[in-house]
Amino acid sequence: MADPLNLLIVEARFYEDLADELYAGAAEFLNAKGVHVDRIQVPGTFEIPAAIAFADQARKNGTGPHYDAYVALGVVIRGETSHYDYVCGESARGLQDLAIRDHLAIGYGILTVENDDQAWARADRKRGNKGRAASEAALAMAGLKRRFGVKA
Secondary structure, three states: OOOOOEEEEEEEOOOHHHHHHHHHHHHHHHHHOOOEEEEEEEOOHHHHHHHHHHHHHHHHHOOOOOOOEEEEEEEEEOOOOOHHHHHHHHHHHHHHHHHHHOOOOEEEEEEEEOOHHHHHHHHOOOOOOHHHHHHHHHHHHHHHHHHHOOOO
């Protein structure tokens, strides 16, 4: 039997009520699977890739725990300026760069939506439950890493 997985959820708190719902969906699923979960919070989605990079660097330095996978949770709602485009694109690019360059298993749970109603439709555990979906993706990618013997 394989060792239980150790996972870090990095959660953007800019929309606190939505963040709580995303986290609840992720935690329910992961707890039911017996996954050990740590949770850290960052101000917004733009900061999520850096937080994951910090955690991975701490592991490499021997000052932090090993995580088999990461889950990125956050919400970006379109506003009146181009800020939305930069935050969405750069946070996604940052996470993809980490996954490919550093061989990290990352579940992408950043909602990029037009309005509050769309955000709730995706975050709500009784409807979209994207916190769970991102956690499922993280576990699937961690499983692939184990299958192929990839050590990050």
